[in-house]
Structures are given as structure tokens and as C-alpha cells.
Amino acid sequence: xxxxxxxxxxxxxGFAKRVDYLWSFLDSTSVAFKGRxxxxxxxxxxxxxxxxxxxxEMNERKEKWGERMRGVGFVGDVFREDVMDGARSLLRKxxxxxxxxxxxxxTCVGLWWKGQPVSFCSLWKLDVNTSDx
Numbered sequence: 001x002x003x004x005x006x007x008x009x010x011x012x013x014g015f016a017k018r019v020d021y022l023w024s025f026l027d028s029t030s031v032a033f034k035g036r037x038x039x040x041x042x043x044x045x046x047x048x049x050x051x052x053x054x055x056x057e058m059n060e061r062k063e064k065w066g067e068r069m070r071g072v073g074f075v076g077d078v079f080r081e082d083v084m085d086g087a088r089s090l091l092r093k094x095x096x097x098x099x100x101x102x103x104x105x106x107t108c109v110g111l112w113w114k115g116q117p118v119s120f121c122s123l124w125k126l127d128v129n130t131s132d133x
Contacts, residue, residue: 073130
């Protein structure tokens with residue numbers, strides 16, 4: 001189940017990806033909010049719904065993101081260890097099912113829920129070798 005973009009026109013794969021995406025999100029927010037209905041939770045769930053409609057946003061992989069960033073003159077950078085420690089600590093505050101994973105081959109940090117990738121984060125800076133200073 002690799003693709004759910006508009007160009008492959010595979011409804012079954014696209015639908016399954018959206019269900020997985022939404023289920024992970026709702027499962028994680030339910031745990032984080034411990035069943036409480038708050039305005040913050042409603043706002044977050046609304047944002048997840050928008051991502052389901054925006055096919056590009058939901059399907060853009062870190063490789064495509066990196067390609068676009070490099071294409072406009074940025075280079076990837078690595079998060080400092082104290083930043084990673086702080087992020088891990090924050091995740092533990094909400095639930096032990098969250099984890100951060102780093103890949104040695106790139107500068108992205110993956111956000112995983114119950115062993116499934118949910119999102120990623122990357123750090124970029126302007127490439128001084130290509131900027132017009």
C-alpha cells in the first residue's frame with residue numbers, strides 16, 4: 001500500500017490510507033485527552049479532517065519534501081541532542097505509545113504512534129553556497 005495520490009487513481013488504496021491516517025490520529029488524541037471533550041481537541045480533529053481532503057498534504061513523503069527544499073536553496077540540518085531529548089520527554093508526558101525515530105541516512109525525525117509512522121519533522125537552513133549574498 002504505497003500510493004494514494006491522485007495520479008495512481010486507485011480508490012481502494014487511497015481510501016485505506018485515509019482510514020489508517022484518521023484512525024491513528026483519533027486513537028492518539030483519545031489517549032492524550034483521556035476521553036475529555038475540549039475545544040483544543042475539536043480544533044485538532046478538525047485539522048486532521050482538512051488533511052484528509054488535501055491529498056497533497058497527506059501524501060507528501062519526506063523525500064519529496066526534501067527535494068522541494070533543496071530545489072529552492074536549502075540544506076538539511078541535524079537536530080541537537082538536547083532538542084531530541086526535550087521532544088521525547090514531551091511525548092512521554094502524553095503517552096508511551098509515541099516515539100521519535102531518526103534515520104542515519106537523512107536529517108528527518110519520524111513521529112510514530114504504536115509502531116506506525118504518522119509524520120516527520122526536518123530542520124533546514126539556507127545553503128550559503130548557493131545564496132546571493
